Amino acid sequence: MPELQRPNPDALLAQIREDEHRERRGRLRIYFGSSAGVGKTCAMLVAARKLLADGVDVVAGVVETHGRGETAALLEGLPLLPPAQIDHRGRRLSEFDLDGVLARKPALVLVDELAHSNVAGSRHPKRWQDVAELLAAGIDVYSTLNVQHLESLNDVVGGITGIVVHETLPDTFFDRADEVVLVDTPADELIERLAAGKVYMPAQAERAAKNFFRKGNLMALRELALRRTADRVEDDVQAYRVDRSIDKVWKTEGALLCCIGPHQGADHVVRSAAQLARQLAVTWHAVYVQTPALQRLDAGRREDILQTVKLARELGASTAVLSAQNTAQALVAHARQHNLARLVMGGRDRQAWWPRPALSQAVARLAPDIDRIEVGQPQRARPAPALRDAEAPSESTGGPRFRRYGLATAACAATTAVAHLLMPYFDQANIVMVFLLSVVGVAVWLGRGPSVLAAFVNVAAFDFFFVAPRLSFAVSDVQYLLTFAVMLIVGLVTGQLTAGLRFQASVATHREARSRALFEAARDLSNMLTNEQAIDVARTVIGREFRAQVAIYVLDMNDRLQPPVSDLGGLDFGTAQWTLDHNQAAGLGTDTLAGSAWLYLPLKATMRCRGVLAVQPREPRFLLVPEQRQQLETFAALTAMALERVHYIEVAQSATVQMASERLRNSLLAALSHDLRTPLAALVGTAETLVVSQPRLSDQQLELANG
Numbered sequence: 235m236p237e238l239q240r241p242n243p244d245a246l247l248a249q250i251r252e253d254e255h256r257e258r259r260g261r262l263r264i265y266f267g268s269s270a271g272v273g274k275t276c277a278m279l280v281a282a283r284k285l286l287a288d289g290v291d292v293v294a295g296v297v298e299t300h301g302r303g304e305t306a307a308l309l310e311g312l313p314l315l316p317p318a319q320i321d322h323r324g325r326r327l328s329e330f331d332l333d334g335v336l337a338r339k340p341a342l343v344l345v346d347e348l349a350h351s352n353v354a355g356s357r358h359p360k361r362w363q364d365v366a367e368l369l370a371a372g373i374d375v376y377s378t379l380n381v382q383h384l385e386s387l388n389d390v391v392g393g394i395t396g397i398v399v400h401e402t403l404p405d406t407f408f409d410r411a412d413e414v415v416l417v418d419t420p421a422d423e424l425i426e427r428l429a430a431g432k433v434y435m436p437a438q439a440e441r442a443a444k445n446f447f448r449k450g451n452l453m454a455l456r457e458l459a460l461r462r463t464a465d466r467v468e469d470d471v472q473a474y475r476v477d478r479s480i481d482k483v484w485k486t487e488g489a490l491l492c493c494i495g496p497h498q499g500a501d502h503v504v505r506s507a508a509q510l511a512r513q514l515a516v517t518w519h520a521v522y523v524q525t526p527a528l529q530r531l532d533a534g535r536r537e538d539i540l541q542t543v544k545l546a547r548e549l550g551a552s553t554a555v556l557s558a559q560n561t562a563q564a565l566v567a568h569a570r571q572h573n574l575a576r577l578v579m580g581g582r583d584r585q586a587w588w589p590r591p592a593l594s595q596a597v598a599r600l601a602p603d604i605d606r607i608e609v610g611q612p613q614r615a616r617p618a619p620a621l622r623d624a625e626a627p628s629e630s631t632g633g634p635r636f637r638r639y640g641l642a643t644a645a646c647a648a649t650t651a652v653a654h655l656l657m658p659y660f661d662q663a664n665i666v667m668v669f670l671l672s673v674v675g676v677a678v679w680l681g682r683g684p685s686v687l688a689a690f691v692n693v694a695a696f697d698f699f700f701v702a703p704r705l706s707f708a709v710s711d712v713q714y715l716l717t718f719a720v721m722l723i724v725g726l727v728t729g730q731l732t733a734g735l736r737f738q739a740s741v742a743t744h745r746e747a748r749s750r751a752l753f754e755a756a757r758d759l760s761n762m763l764t765n766e767q768a769i770d771v772a773r774t775v776i777g778r779e780f781r782a783q784v785a786i787y788v789l790d791m792n793d794r795l796q797p798p799v800s801d802l803g804g805l806d807f808g809t810a811q812w813t814l815d816h817n818q819a820a821g822l823g824t825d826t827l828a829g830s831a832w833l834y835l836p837l838k839a840t841m842r843c844r845g846v847l848a849v850q851p852r853e854p855r856f857l858l859v860p861e862q863r864q865q866l867e868t869f870a871a872l873t874a875m876a877l878e879r880v881h882y883i884e885v886a887q888s889a890t891v892q893m894a895s896e897r898l899r900n901s902l903l904a905a906l907s908h909d910l911r912t913p914l915a916a917l918v919g920t921a922e923t924l925v926v927s928q929p930r931l932s933d934q935q936l937e938l939a940n941g
Contacts, residue, residue, distance in 0.1 A: 268459040271433030272419040274378040279308035349383035421452035490518035491574040508549040520546035562596035642684035759876035782851040837874035
């Protein structure tokens, strides 16, 4: 029996906090299987019927029978919540009624098909987000999921079955489930069930048998489901050991660093890194290194990269966008800074016509101690014709690039003309300086690639026009070959250094602008004494920095959210209220009401949430950049602190006025009591004398004398 160890105080405190959090939220049980028809829904219904018989308040929120008799039979007798009706493109569709469940607030709700995509116009685009809101409200949920719907296994399943699954579930949500129940059925038995009509209706079953439900596919999916469940069980066992402090000896595995590149397989690399990190039970980071060459990518490629960064963040990675001249150096520096022992990157493109050293080789030279894992290209399903047309590069793609190279060639021609005019007055050594100066100018204004072209063109022009025999590339003196070589090397090196300095200056300018904006915002907000002043400053600063429309919702004296003073189109008070109630971002660029044109951020202060910040940028993809999103959240935090400071100023002023009023009241009462004490005493004495005086007073007079 393992020897019990003294609990780690930090781990014990973290466990207590986790237990408190779990007590407030609902519990999620996922019935997990390899494919449709293995019995997930039936197992869920059987468990629900047992709880209902024990007196638990159970409601079937949404259960898909798919025409299966045994599933429908198990559903009979369970309280069924009517679906919500949503109008979509002229049709009335049924969808899970989230608000109905929140109003009903049962102890347990059944929500089938966790990875389902909701109809456009629903509160959340995905059903698992509805489940997350139910859990936050303290409602227990039973749900079902197939292995092909896990985001990290999407490419793997597509390569096995040849079918791309579009409805996916983030692995982080799956891992947060309180319990995962594996429902397993052998492949042969599942095929028999399909043939007997127990999985799909006959027409659909025939198509499924020829495509997805082939025996090889089912066995491979079953293996994936078993492996994923085993990973989950291992996590539960490790959590149990930590909780009981049974064993402190752990096999330390280095965390992962995933390199996001500009190639089309970057999403596959990210999913592979997420799967590997989960299998190794380690944390992982995902970074994109923006070099001068990658900075000039077209808008479409940059959009794809930002979406890949967002995907990595959804899969649980710590993401960052780095600016550097050399990708390998930036990766190694980030890995050493965060103690990341393994680097995951995409395989080298073998179709490149220019033989360049692979990124893994450069990393190996800089850091031999870092393990390098190359991920192969996925076997993608053949895209539809419309998709292939959409993916084909347009004729305009690369137009700005060719324009820069054209300008570089024109600059070389102009340099040649100027050198021709100077030839009678200067010797060839000075003419060479003119050509080198032109290379530097091209590097400063047009970048690295055009400067390389300019170096070669200038050497050729100098040979053709200024070296005997002229108007020929022949050389009469062999010494000129050394001149050409030195001229080319100096031009290339100078151009590269100049372009690098230009890039560093651009990055430094950008960072300095961000720091200055934050400083000015903090300075201006710290001087504001009213909510109106703080709101005006925040709207002005955020609107200028992000080129966006800005609205701010604040709380009134009764802690009710108030609409902004300015009337801006597209604002939704319901979304702002949801953001305040859940203390989470909603709208543009989030997973909640993503169709909105506005991004709603809670104004989180030290003590509580002080309101909601709504932002509508001119470029929606602007908020996908992690640095920009972090800067916006920083501005929101500054605004929240300013509003909280103003609130406490008002509380202090109110308390001061109340204290002054109380002192004045006490002073008045003291003065009145002192001034009236002697006359009142005399009157009381006179009244007492009258009572005992002779002759005796009448009853009415005695009543007046006694007061």
